[in-house]
Amino acid sequence: MARAGQTAVIGTGSARLPGATGGDQSAAERFFSTWAGRIGSRIVLVALILLVWEYAPVPRATRFWMSSPSLILGTLWDWLFDGTIWAHLESTLLVMSEGYVIGCAVGIGFGFLLGFFPRLSRVLAPLLASFYALPKIALAPLFVILLGVDNSSKIALVAVTVFFLVLTSTIDGVREVDRNTVNALVLMGATRTEIIRKVLIWAALPWIFTGMRIAVRYAFTTTLLAELIAANRGLGFLIELNSGNFNTTGAYAAIVVVIICSVLLTELLSRLESRMSHWVS
Amino acid sequence: MAEGQRTRPEASRFARDNILIWQVALVVGLLAVWEVFGRLAGGDQVSSPSRIIGRIVIWLGGELYPHLFTTLGELGCGMAIGCSLGILAGLVLGRMPIVAIILRPIIVGLYSVPLVTLAPLFIMFFGLGLLPKIVLVSIVTFFLLFFNTFTGAQQVDEDYLRTLDLMGANKFERFRKVVAPATAVWIAAGIKIALPYALVATITGELLATRAGLGFLISRAAERFDMTSLYAVLLILMALGLLLSEAALRLEHRFLRWRQVAE
Amino acid sequence: MNDTAAARDVAAAAGTPAKIRLLRAEKAFQVRGQDIEAVHPTDLDIRPHEFIALVGPSGCGKSTILNMIAGLMRPTAGEVLYDGTPVSGPNRRVGYMTQKDTLLPWRTTRDNIRIALELKSHATPRAEADERVRQMIELVGLRGFENHTPAELSGGMRKRAAMARTLIYEPETLLMDEPFGALDSQLKLLMLDQLQSLTQHRHMSVVFVTHDLGEAITLSDRIVVMSARPGRIRAIHDVKLERPRDVFKVRFTPAFSEQHERLWDELKDDIVKGTDV
Numbered sequence: 001m002a003r004a005g006q007t008a009v010i011g012t013g014s015a016r017l018p019g020a021t022g023g024d025q026s027a028a029e030r031f032f033s034t035w036a037g038r039i040g041s042r043i044v045l046v047a048l049i050l051l052v053w054e055y056a057p058v059p060r061a062t063r064f065w066m067s068s069p070s071l072i073l074g075t076l077w078d079w080l081f082d083g084t085i086w087a088h089l090e091s092t093l094l095v096m097s098e099g100y101v102i103g104c105a106v107g108i109g110f111g112f113l114l115g116f117f118p119r120l121s122r123v124l125a126p127l128l129a130s131f132y133a134l135p136k137i138a139l140a141p142l143f144v145i146l147l148g149v150d151n152s153s154k155i156a157l158v159a160v161t162v163f164f165l166v167l168t169s170t171i172d173g174v175r176e177v178d179r180n181t182v183n184a185l186v187l188m189g190a191t192r193t194e195i196i197r198k199v200l201i202w203a204a205l206p207w208i209f210t211g212m213r214i215a216v217r218y219a220f221t222t223t224l225l226a227e228l229i230a231a232n233r234g235l236g237f238l239i240e241l242n243s244g245n246f247n248t249t250g251a252y253a254a255i256v257v258v259i260i261c262s263v264l265l266t267e268l269l270s271r272l273e274s275r276m277s278h279w280v281s
Numbered sequence: 282m283a284e285g286q287r288t289r290p291e292a293s294r295f296a297r298d299n300i301l302i303w304q305v306a307l308v309v310g311l312l313a314v315w316e317v318f319g320r321l322a323g324g325d326q327v328s329s330p331s332r333i334i335g336r337i338v339i340w341l342g343g344e345l346y347p348h349l350f351t352t353l354g355e356l357g358c359g360m361a362i363g364c365s366l367g368i369l370a371g372l373v374l375g376r377m378p379i380v381a382i383i384l385r386p387i388i389v390g391l392y393s394v395p396l397v398t399l400a401p402l403f404i405m406f407f408g409l410g411l412l413p414k415i416v417l418v419s420i421v422t423f424f425l426l427f428f429n430t431f432t433g434a435q436q437v438d439e440d441y442l443r444t445l446d447l448m449g450a451n452k453f454e455r456f457r458k459v460v461a462p463a464t465a466v467w468i469a470a471g472i473k474i475a476l477p478y479a480l481v482a483t484i485t486g487e488l489l490a491t492r493a494g495l496g497f498l499i500s501r502a503a504e505r506f507d508m509t510s511l512y513a514v515l516l517i518l519m520a521l522g523l524l525l526s527e528a529a530l531r532l533e534h535r536f537l538r539w540r541q542v543a544e
Numbered sequence: 545m546n547d548t549a550a551a552r553d554v555a556a557a558a559g560t561p562a563k564i565r566l567l568r569a570e571k572a573f574q575v576r577g578q579d580i581e582a583v584h585p586t587d588l589d590i591r592p593h594e595f596i597a598l599v600g601p602s603g604c605g606k607s608t609i610l611n612m613i614a615g616l617m618r619p620t621a622g623e624v625l626y627d628g629t630p631v632s633g634p635n636r637r638v639g640y641m642t643q644k645d646t647l648l649p650w651r652t653t654r655d656n657i658r659i660a661l662e663l664k665s666h667a668t669p670r671a672e673a674d675e676r677v678r679q680m681i682e683l684v685g686l687r688g689f690e691n692h693t694p695a696e697l698s699g700g701m702r703k704r705a706a707m708a709r710t711l712i713y714e715p716e717t718l719l720m721d722e723p724f725g726a727l728d729s730q731l732k733l734l735m736l737d738q739l740q741s742l743t744q745h746r747h748m749s750v751v752f753v754t755h756d757l758g759e760a761i762t763l764s765d766r767i768v769v770m771s772a773r774p775g776r777i778r779a780i781h782d783v784k785l786e787r788p789r790d791v792f793k794v795r796f797t798p799a800f801s802e803q804h805e806r807l808w809d810e811l812k813d814d815i816v817k818g819t820d821v
Contacts, residue, residue, distance in 0.1 A: 028379060029378055029379060032379045032382045032383065033382065038382055038383065041383045042383055042386065042387065045383060045387075046387075065406065119300065122300050123300055123303045123304050123307060124307075126304060127304075127307070127308070129523070130519050130522075130523060131519070132526075133477075133519060133522030133523040133525070133526050134515065134518055134519040134522050135477065135480045135481045135484050135518065135522060136481075137481055137484055137485050137488070138484050138488075138495075138496070138499055138514075138515060138518050139515070140488065141488070141499050141500055141502075141503035141511065142503070142511060142515070144503065145503055145506065145508075145511075217393065217395075220395060221395035221397060221398070224395055224397075224398045225395075225397060225398065225481075225485055228398065228400060228401060228485065228489060229485070229488050229489065236398060239398060239399075239401050239402070240401045240489075242401075243401035243402055243404065243405040244401065244405075246405060248405070251401065251402050251405065255398070255399065255402070258394065258395070258398055259390075259394050262393050262394045262395060263390050263393065263394075265393070266390075266393040
């Protein structure tokens, strides 16, 4: 987006110094920009919310719906040691990873196929777009009928979700390959398979990785949703079970586990990504 | 040279027609195979395109509308509430530097949480009616819109604002002339992302517990092993999804015009 | 502070009605905890209706001085007075044409130029605004580009659009930061001509930052020569050329050459020191 000559803030290049842009920062802004100010204020904010949640004087009924941090922590503590968390977590991660791997493999395979045969991909485009637009979760009951209530129906749902994401990014990747490189190779006398082997696959890799990275979060969400709708294990089931029993504390505790998982997942992904970007470039 | 240029559009139109023929042939072929297979297998287990079309036609006679409107109503209300609150909060907080500094990591963290999984919680709170789905859709879209608007509002070029300041613009004019249009792109992108999520949230809510809506039709059909109805709803849902994604594209295009030129 | 107060008293006693007055104004920036002095304490009086040019090597604080007059930066010490009152916060009586053009990317050329007239403080009836925008577009030679967005304009066109946007609401003082840097020399002369007639006509005061000595001599009443790091005023030259000046011919007069030579002598040491001009 940056255009030449647009980089300088008001004034010359020398005016592009911290503090020069806004004229002058207020003392408060400066404090909150420091490391201690930022971290400290966040901790205070979160602590304040937790304290109010815990000690707010509310009627008994409201307290039942609100539960409280200490109760939730207690439940989590129990779950941690009686193995509840681990059993459900294991099931969720298993479904998620199996569906993810299948979806990625099939998606990349089909993506290359359609990328190499552009006419085929144009013929199939409306069909793919239609399935892409369908909210995949609506397929859950169908898969349960076709495959049963156990893991395979959930895995299928995750795989389908991942498949479409990875498929589109792979097709895009193959399509975006630099035509000049390909033309140069053709002039050198490269055959079609050589071009595919030596250029297309490698050039499409960054796109495929992007698709796969986005797909991780979709796989997680889809697994949880599938577990909400029809399952007897998994974190999603844990939320559904406790909500169904009007066990507010349990429902919140399960949601806390989900939040922790997704934050860890995001963290893991960004670490992997920074590794990957080194490697790719 | 000139001749080549003249024949080119014709050639591409020919190719397009050719593709269209293939597309039609493919769809007709698939449907035919399904039809034959369905008739041979018999019963409602496999169903067949003719039965599905028949079911949709019957539904279009009246039975479908309450369910369709329930789903659309939940989606629409939820989007309207979630989007407007999200945009408002994003604009206000995004323009407060200190708040932005403190909140950013918390928001980023929450953004990655699959909020759709809160569905059972809202059903526990609000029962089986429309309310839990509307709340669910609102929450999901709120965060998407808030996050986008918040980011957009922080990226508004301060130099634009300073230029307006010197021209004597008041606070409201600064907002109208610079902050709002500069953030509109982000808002449009946010709505585009939010639409499919909102549909997923609505359907999830309806699948879990409800008495009306397309999701309800799906779970009712599944309980009765009525595959014809099940496929019929999926087809309708597919059409709805396509319509929504088309609408999102148009919206984005409308707001992105000046930006696309720049790229 | 005492210094400043004393200087103000002296100035008041002298009774010269300065439009803009820098009183021991200085500006330092903090970079990683270190103070960097951008503008050394500076005194400068700019008279009403005066056209004044700031010239000097890069990094001599010319733009910082404009920013302080515009109220976008507060002096670290000293004061900037406008009509005798200290500038605090955005100075709404100046029109500021910055180096970066800050045209709004989602608006067309026409709507960008119009924007000031849409504001309450310059509220203008629609028909009149349309007419003024049309004239202004004509004036800066952007006819045919009214409906283009900034991204579709060349660098020179953007500069002209930015100038039109600043001139259209006729601010009493004009601050310009190298407004014609990106223009080719033919167009630049045309623009200089327009700028001169407009500012003379409307009795504007102008503070004009430039690298181009010819440009400075052609337009200015006085030229402030600055030196770099920290920026300070080295000399102030009066330009003794009669007005109105013919911008196309004035540069071939002996008076012009003589002025140019004097300025060049003043500046060349700084330039040789390795800063680009």
